[in-house]
Structure formats: C-alpha cells, structure tokens
Amino acid sequence: MKKKEQATRTRTNLVLAAARNFDRHGYDGTSLAAVCADAGISMGALTFHFRSKAALAAAVADEGVGELQRIRTARPRTGRPLHDLSCLVLAVAATLHRSVHARSAARLIAEGHVVSDWPADWRGEVEELVECAWKSGALTEEVRPGTATRLVRHLVDGVTVDARVTGGQPGPTPPDFAEVWRAALTGLAADPRNSAAGLP
Template sequence: MISEAYMKKSEQAAFTRANLVLSAARRFDRYGYDGTTLSSVCVEANVTLGALTFHFRCKASLACAVVQKGVDELRRTSAARPTAAGALTELSLLVLQVAKTLQGNVLTRAAVRLIQEGHVASDWLDLFHEEVSRLLEGATAAGDLGAGVRSATAVRLVMYVVEGAMADARRTLAGEGPTGPDFVEVWSAVLEGLDAHTR
C-alpha cells in the first residue's frame, strides 16, 4: 500500500516539475534559448539549482519539456476547431484559434520560439504550414481566393500574421509599448484581402 508520505512527496515533485517548466517557458519566451540560464529559471521558479537538476539534467532537456507541453496544447487547439463549410472559413477558424492560444499561453509561445531558433526539433510548425497550404489550395480550387493572389503568397502572409501575433503578445507582456489592434480585427482585414467575394 502506498503511504501518505510517499503520495505527498510525489505530488510535491510533480508540482516542482510543472513550476520549473512554466518558469522556463517564461524565460525562453522572453529571452530565447541563448538568453536563458538555469540560474535565471531557478530565480523565476523560486527553487534551488539542485532541485532543477533533479528534474532536468541540463537546459536542453528543460527546453524539450517546454516544447512538448506547448506543442501538445497547440495540437489540441488545432484539432478542436469545428468543421466549417469552405476552406477560407476553416482557415479562419484555425488561424484565430492558434493565434489566440499563442497570445494567451506562454508555453505555446516559448515552444514555437525554441523550434524556430532550432534548439528543439518538432514537426508542429511544418504541420501547421502544411494545413494552411492545404486550405489555401482548396480555396483557390473553389475560386474563393482573390484574383492575382497565389496560394503560396497567401501562406506566407498567414505565417507572418501568426508570428506577428506572438511578437505582439511578447511586447505587451513586457510593457514595451501600447497594445495594437485586436488580432480578430487584424485577421479580418487580412481575410478581406484574400477572399475573392469581398472585392
């Protein structure tokens, strides 16, 4: 039979690990991999270096844990969108949900930054890019993409807009200037430019 003391110790270990992952995510999100030290994560988490290295042997393993948590959340977000009629509507739902998650969840922002910097391997960005491409190709085939707008160009635009949402969230949290327009407003303007039926 598992003792109460063992259960409490296990719960405390799980709490410390989760706290370390979240604290590391805050540092990675703000400063990137190279700008984050284990000692700064310890200060953020209010734990000793020994407690950190008990759970994570090095900064690379800590970064991997952040990416795993963040990407899991992004996968849930992408999979949870309702089925929509029309590729552009489905694209819009996907982009709005992913951007909302990236803006509001430091684990997801940190994960994407670590992937973009090349410190942790993950296929999430590639899969997101492929899904955006698939939907925009579907919009082109249906005649819903504006004349003169190539799907490849639209894909790049979507990726820029989502990355911009992440950067805005980072700047706002750091208090580096006023909050820009709401992302829904920005996305509506982008979608209007892409949609053949709004011209």
C-alpha cells in the same frame, strides 16, 4: 503520495518559469540559475527533474506544442475553407497570445534548439485550406495560394512577437488580431463583400 504531488508541482513550476525565461530571452539568454530564481526552487531540485537546459527546453516545447497541436486537430471541418482557415488562425493566434508555453515553444523551435513537427504540420494545414479555397473559387484570383499561405504565417508570427513584447501586460489582444485578420481576409476573398462569411 504527498511526495509525488510535491514533485509534480515542482516540475510544473520549473517548466513555467523556464517558459517565461525562454520566451523573453531565448535559449542562449536563459540560465538555469535564472529559472531557479524565477521558480523559487533550488538548483538541486531543478537538476533532479532535468539533467540539462536542453532537457528543460524540450519539456517546455512539449507543453507548448501540445497546446498548438490540439487546436490544429480540433479545428472545424465545415467544407467552407475560408471559414475553417479563420477558425484555425484565430485560435492559434489567441493561444500564442495567452500561453507563454506556446510562445516559448515557437521561439525555441524557430531558434533551432528544439526539433518539432509543429511548424510543418501548421504550414501544411494552412496550405491545405488555402488550396481548397482557391479551388472552390473562394480565393481571389489576384492572390496566389502560396502568397496567401505566407501572409497567414507572417500574421501569426506577428502575434507571437507582439505578445512577447507586451510581456503579459495590456497590449495587443486576440480581438485586435481579429480585426487585422478581417482586413486580411477582405483582401483574400474572391468577393470582399462576402468576406465576413469566412469569419467564425
């Protein structure tokens, strides 16, 4: 039992160290030697758990995507699309800010080193909520649903980059993003005076 627990700890440490390195340097800029040094684990221990850098990247992505997918599936469904969109966007943004696994997964997927359903699932969820907001009259007529969807994606992508740049140091935080999102929501809502109703 003790050996199994040790193996689990070693694997967890390797995945975390790999996530930090992939997040900072991308797949091509990360070496297995750097991951071992970061984790304080030998190359032999790494190759025991992961046969290749690709296998390690897949494990990191699984962890990060799992966090993001749980947010998506647990999102509220109140029938108020702008409110539900706000809950989803703010939760995803906060997770990308605090979770190196989630940021690393997003980078590995964007760079094409890992294949995942997450980007399509996330995009589809946002599109659905924006479309519902548009059909219900909650979205201003001056902004097309496709434009609103792109705006949301760009804002959340920005959180990922900001969090990566700060490297866990004091910097952009979810409260800062909430203010940015509030400003964006004011421009999306049919009646800006009621945009606060879209906030959780």
